[in-house]
Amino acid sequence: MSRKKVLRAAGSALVVLVSLYLLQKLLVPKYVTDVVEGAFIAEYYQEEKDHDVIFIGDCEVYENFTPALLWEEYGINSYIRGSAQQLVWQSYYLLEDTLRYEKPDAVIFNVLAMMYNEPQKEAYNRMTLEGMRWSPSKVKAVQASMTESENFLDYVFPLLRYHARWSQLEPEDFTHMFQREKVSHNGYYMRVDVKPAENVPEGRILADYSFGQNAYDYLDRITNLCREEGIQLILVKAPSLYPYWYEEWEEQMEEYAAVNGLLYVNFLDLLEETGVDFTTDTYDGGLHMNLAGAEKITRYLGRVLRDQAGLEDRRGEEHLSRMWEEKLAAYEREKQEQYLKYGVEEAGEGGNARENSAENTG
Numbered sequence: 001m002s003r004k005k006v007l008r009a010a011g012s013a014l015v016v017l018v019s020l021y022l023l024q025k026l027l028v029p030k031y032v033t034d035v036v037e038g039a040f041i042a043e044y045y046q047e048e049k050d051h052d053v054i055f056i057g058d059c060e061v062y063e064n065f066t067p068a069l070l071w072e073e074y075g076i077n078s079y080i081r082g083s084a085q086q087l088v089w090q091s092y093y094l095l096e097d098t099l100r101y102e103k104p105d106a107v108i109f110n111v112l113a114m115m116y117n118e119p120q121k122e123a124y125n126r127m128t129l130e131g132m133r134w135s136p137s138k139v140k141a142v143q144a145s146m147t148e149s150e151n152f153l154d155y156v157f158p159l160l161r162y163h164a165r166w167s168q169l170e171p172e173d174f175t176h177m178f179q180r181e182k183v184s185h186n187g188y189y190m191r192v193d194v195k196p197a198e199n200v201p202e203g204r205i206l207a208d209y210s211f212g213q214n215a216y217d218y219l220d221r222i223t224n225l226c227r228e229e230g231i232q233l234i235l236v237k238a239p240s241l242y243p244y245w246y247e248e249w250e251e252q253m254e255e256y257a258a259v260n261g262l263l264y265v266n267f268l269d270l271l272e273e274t275g276v277d278f279t280t281d282t283y284d285g286g287l288h289m290n291l292a293g294a295e296k297i298t299r300y301l302g303r304v305l306r307d308q309a310g311l312e313d314r315r316g317e318e319h320l321s322r323m324w325e326e327k328l329a330a331y332e333r334e335k336q337e338q339y340l341k342y343g344v345e346e347a348g349e350g351g352n353a354r355e356n357s358a359e360n361t362g
Contacts, residue, residue, distance in 0.1 A: 036183040037062070037084045041094070041131030043182055044081055048323065049102035052311050053078035055187065056091040056098075056222075057110030060238035063288035064267075065108075066298050067186035068331040071324050074302040075313030080187025083131075085124040088113045088218040093141035095222060097132060099229060106232040106309050108301075109222060111253050111264075112243065117212025119147045129155060185331050190291055192335065193342035197278035197286030203244030211252055223260050232263070232309050239267035239276055239297060241286035265304060267297050274300045291335065 040062060053076060055061040062082030070076040081094050091109060098104075119125070125145045132138040142155045183189075226233040235257055237245060245268060257264035267274065274296045278286050281293030289297065305311045314320055339346055 035127070037189065038127035039131065039183050040187055040189070041081065041083050041128055043131075043184055044079060044098075044187070045133060046182070047079060047186070050077060050320070051079045051102060051104050052076050052314070053106045053108060053305065054095070054098055054104045055080040055082060055108045055110075056086070056094055057082050057108075058086040058113055059084055059189075059288060060110045060112050060240055061108070061236075062184070062187055062189050063191070064238040064240070064294050064297060065301060066188045066190075066291070066294045068188070068328055069295050069298045070302050070305070071315075072328060073299065074306055074311075075315035076302060076305055076311050077314060077320060077324075078186065080184075082187055083124075083128040085116075085120060086113060086128055087116050087120065087145065088215045088222075089144040090128050090141055092218045092221045092225070093137045093144070094128075094132070095225060096137040097135060099225075100135065100137070103229055104231060105311055106234055106305065107222075107226055108234045108236055109219075111235050111237050111249075112240070112245070114211045114215045114219065114249070114253070115243065117214045119145050122147055122150055125150070130158065182330075185327065185334070188294070190331075190334055190338065191283040191288075192291045192338040192344050193283045194280055194290060194344060195283055195285050196280070197241055197282055200241045200286050201244070203246055206246070209246055209248035209252075211249070219256070223262070234304075234309065235262055235264040236301075237264075237266040237268060238289075239271060239274070239293075240288060241278065263304070263308060265301070267300070270297075270300065291338075 037059070053070070055065060055078065059082065062080045065080065067078040067080060070078050081098060083090070086094075091113065095107060125142075125147070129138065129142055129145060132141065142152060146152065223233055225231075235253060237250075237253070250266065253264060253266075256262070267276075270276075276289070276293055276296050281289055281296065283290035306313075335346075338344070
């Protein structure tokens with residue numbers, strides 16, 4: 001084959017590859033204005049890696065704890081590597097992935113995920129796994145998470161999964177092909193609106209209250225990895241009223257923490273101490289905290305990290321302080337924008353957001 005033909009073939013192949021790359025960039029979901037939770041995992045890689053605390057877990061971490069307040073009041077630099085319905089094995093591999101970049105002093109894991117022992121739904125898998133950078137940890141996370149209908153190559157080449165998404169394209173798919181705006185605050189998803197918890201369903205009777213062996217296996221892996229790396233592991237249960245947290249589940253986590261010498265904080269037992277009020281501090285009827293509620297339980301957690309975990313106040317570090325000035329400014333801007341959007345007044349002295357209008361309760 002002549003040199004000219006070789007160059008022509010190489011050029012054609014390059015055009016095809018570039019076209020496929022651009023097509024994939026266009027068709028994959030952007031998670032900027034709709035289902036923003038799908039953007040959280042990828043945002044971590046844009047950050048400087050010098051965190052004292054890393055949170056791992058599901059919506060009970062990214063909607064209930066706010067790193068901005070941990071910094072503002074305690075000088076603790078933290079990040080939430082949370083995602084929707086993050087399963088225990090996904091948390092483990094995300095922790096593995098995080099340790100490629102940094103070693104925090106403490107890792108906080110929310111134990112609600114123990115209720116799942118098997119892969120669940122592709123949509124939630126995608127929101128967790130697609131944002132991870134490729135590494136052995138991501139490969140293993142995908143393999144551990146796939147449902148029977150999923151294919152590993154669809155994660156390697158997302159175009160195979162999203163090739164038929166033409167009819168769903170929105171303007172943001174074009175404007176955010178290469179650059180996406182941040183939608184979280186160090187992994188925290190802010191909501192200031194209020195929807196009181198009313199008529200919360202009781203837990204149904206289960207045939208077996210034992211957490212599954214697969215879930216326990218990966219919790220053991222998290223525990224052992226933290227121990228090997230000299231990282232304090234703290235287990236938490238956020239104060240969500242639903243999904244229902246059974247007493248039998250609580251007993252298992254208390255026993256696990258005791259056997260492994262771990263600190264375990266159940267915020268459902270600390271409503272009086274934190275001041276959480278489910279008439280004002282939730283935006284979705286008790287599933288998650290709004291900003292007022294998140295700041296209350298984060299304030300309590302800050303005291304735990306300072307007094308029991310021994311984390312130091314780093315507000316005297318010039319570089320970190322400058323970085324957090326920008327982050328806090330962005331945090332405050334969104335806070336004010338949401339107060340206007342939802343018709344909610346800023347929290348008063350009691351720490352509760354107050355509605356301006358009964359029509360704006362979400």
